Amino acid sequence: MATAAANSGEPGVSIERVFGRAFGTIRANPLATLGISFLFSAVPTVAINVAVQGRQADLLMRVGVWGLVAFGIVMVVIGIVISAITQGALVRATVAHSRGRESSFAESVSAGLGVVIPLFLTSLLSALGIGLAMILLIVPGIMLYCAWVVATPAVVEERLWPFDALGRSSELTRGARWKVFAILLILMICYWVLSGVVGALSVQTSGGLRGFAAMNATGQLPIAFLVVTGIVQTVVACVWGVCVSSLYIELRDWKDGPQADALAEVFA
Numbered sequence: 001m002a003t004a005a006a007n008s009g010e011p012g013v014s015i016e017r018v019f020g021r022a023f024g025t026i027r028a029n030p031l032a033t034l035g036i037s038f039l040f041s042a043v044p045t046v047a048i049n050v051a052v053q054g055r056q057a058d059l060l061m062r063v064g065v066w067g068l069v070a071f072g073i074v075m076v077v078i079g080i081v082i083s084a085i086t087q088g089a090l091v092r093a094t095v096a097h098s099r100g101r102e103s104s105f106a107e108s109v110s111a112g113l114g115v116v117i118p119l120f121l122t123s124l125l126s127a128l129g130i131g132l133a134m135i136l137l138i139v140p141g142i143m144l145y146c147a148w149v150v151a152t153p154a155v156v157e158e159r160l161w162p163f164d165a166l167g168r169s170s171e172l173t174r175g176a177r178w179k180v181f182a183i184l185l186i187l188m189i190c191y192w193v194l195s196g197v198v199g200a201l202s203v204q205t206s207g208g209l210r211g212f213a214a215m216n217a218t219g220q221l222p223i224a225f226l227v228v229t230g231i232v233q234t235v236v237a238c239v240w241g242v243c244v245s246s247l248y249i250e251l252r253d254w255k256d257g258p259q260a261d262a263l264a265e266v267f268a
Contacts, residue, residue, distance in 0.1 A: 013176040015183055015255050022246040025097040026238060032105045033238050035070060036089045040109075042230040048075065050226065059219050080127060083237075084119035084152065088112030090241030091156040091248070098249050111156055119157050122162040126151055129166075146180045147173050149154035153248035172251040180247065187243060198232055 026033045092111035096103035103111075112119065126148050134141030151169040154160050160168055173180050 012240075013120065013179050013250055015179055015186075018183055018243065018246045018250050021098060021249065022239070022242040025094045025242050025246070028097055029093055029102045032093045032103060032108050033090060033242060034234060035084060035105050036093070036108055036112075037238035037241065038230070038234045040086045040089065040112075040233045042233040044078070045233050046226055046230045047100055048078070049229070072194060075122075081116070081120055084123045085109075085112045085116060086237050087123075087152045087241050087244065088115060088119045090238070090246045091153045093155075094242045094245035095157060095249060098246075115155055115159065118165070119152060122151050122155050122165045125162045126166065128164045142181070143177070146177045146184065149173065149180060149184065149244060150248040150251060153245050157248070172248070172255055176251060176254070183243065183247060194232060194236070198228060201228070215249050 085260045089108040089112035093103045093108045096107075129150070130141050130145050147170045148166050149169065150172055151162075151165040154165045154168040155162075158165075158168065184261075
């Protein structure tokens with residue numbers, strides 16, 4: 001499909017613009033972006049970790065294997081809901097920043113909660129499809145993830161339901177998936193490095209591997225570890241969410257033309 005950007009001679013998808021817009025959103029609106037990530041991602045994640053850490057054996061004795069499996073499924077569903085609401089709220093903050101205004105904390109959260117059902121269903125369907133593709137072969141799973149990565153922003157901004165959102169994401173990413181892959185790879189490498197540093201510090205401050213393993217087994221995690229985990233989860237959720245949202249804006253502008261141009265065409 002010919003794009004408005006291409007027809008006007010403008011450059012295509014820019015990795016630099018994606019990251020610039022994303023971090024510009026965080027700098028301009030830290031209360032909304034970091035606050036959303038803390039409240040809807042870090043707090044529930046840390047709370048769940050505290051609740052289940054070191055209690056797997058006790059749970060197995062109490063509810064049995066199938067009960068533990070059911071508990072695991074519930075935890076996965078909760079994780080998807082948390083991720084969907086966080087991503088949905090961050091989409092609104094990023095889109096608002098790209099249009100020259102700042103979305104308040106309440107407005108951003110309302111945008112995510114307002115479409116929580118299609119967000120959840122889209123995230124669930126995407127996770128199942130990508131997970132199945134990963135089990136069959138890793139490469140198709142990665143390709144599918146790159147194709148569907150902006151489905152969530154499409155739900156929020158275009159009010160689409162799961163299949164339409166996945167189709168819209170596939171359409172937007174077509175022709176730019178190597179750049180999409182590069183952006184996701186950069187984010188993953190940064191996450192791995194950050195996780196490695198935090199893990200090494202956690203082990204070192206817990207008396208080595210044995211001390212850390214003992215604390216994990218008993219569920220007695222130090223307060224400092226929980227605080228650092230919350231900070232890391234906040235940063236990771238925020239950066240990932242605004243980068244995916246920024247990628248959606250970049251792809252949409254590339255395919256459909258900037259929103260200002262689109263409005264001009266409507267009223268021409």
